[in-house]
Amino acid sequence: MKHIALICSLVAICMSFSCRKARQEAEEEDRDRNRLFTFLLLANQGQDSDPIGTTIEQSLDASTSSMESITSDGASVAFLGSHPNPFLDLKLKIEDFMRGLAFPDSSLMAATFTSTYTCLGGGTISRTIEASSAPFTGTGPSSFFGRRVFNDCILLRASRFLQNGNREVYWDQLATTSPYLQIGSNLKVALNRTITDRFRSISVKVVGTGERITSGNERIASQATWSAVSSSSSTYSVTITESRIGSNSRGATIFDHSITTPTALVHTVSGTGSNRRRTINGSVKVSHNILKFDTLTTFKDVVWDASTCKPVSGEATVVITGSRTGGGTINFSTDSASYSYSGTSGSSSGTVEFTGCTTNI
16 A cells, blocks of 8 residues: 555655646747747737847847747657656656756657647647657667647747747667767757747747758758767757748738857756756847848857846947948946947947746756
């Protein structure tokens, strides 16, 4: 009886943990959508009143979204769901908890399954994981594929955002034994999604423009490759290839941006617990396809809290070329970044607040 009571207690812990994890993920997604819409909601009558400022904010949003995609898609897409073996699932979750989710390898769980979740505000999310062997329990697959399909999904009851489309991920070059993550490990994230503000009927369509993802249908929007892995730190490079098109309530295009990384964003993660930090160097280019100018943002030792995806310190430079020219700077501080620029089209400034994430990497 004592053993049965213990098992029941552990199952209850497992179910509670899964629910909390699912809600955390939903809240992350909703905060991410809120940040994506910030510049739209500030637009005058659905028009882009500060196109240069918008491209600067988009460069920050794209780099942060890629960071959060690695955090949530890389781990959670394999972490959540109805596992074929709940006790094995529980064992791995306890191991994750004991290791403090210190590295993404501790969150990697893959088993072939398909399940559908009802979004709290309506609609559904379908999840599929395809793996060639059993979950990571000593010996696991060197690669696996995951897909989420959003169907009129409103993640939280009070959310204003309606989501449709696909997000696909593919892990490759994993070690088949613990700790799984190794030099050369690669994560690809493919996107084809539309997020609509259902109260104002404005939307943003985000689509990957890279090559087609392995085992999937969509094109790659970002990918990360690990160049160093140890018990105390890791280094990986992130490249971004995506398109973002914003439309107002009349269906008119507000902006049409192509986003790339001329120099890969190199993430160096070190430290433990609340002192875990992610330092980023590299550049993001946002091409304004309507007004025909480019904004190049170069990050210089920008430090982020790795557990919250919020900035701590650092700076970036901005160079504007094409039909509009100029330059500016971005200064990062706790939870926010302030930018300013000047050039042939005048000058402006603004502040971007980062809502962050809750899953560590």
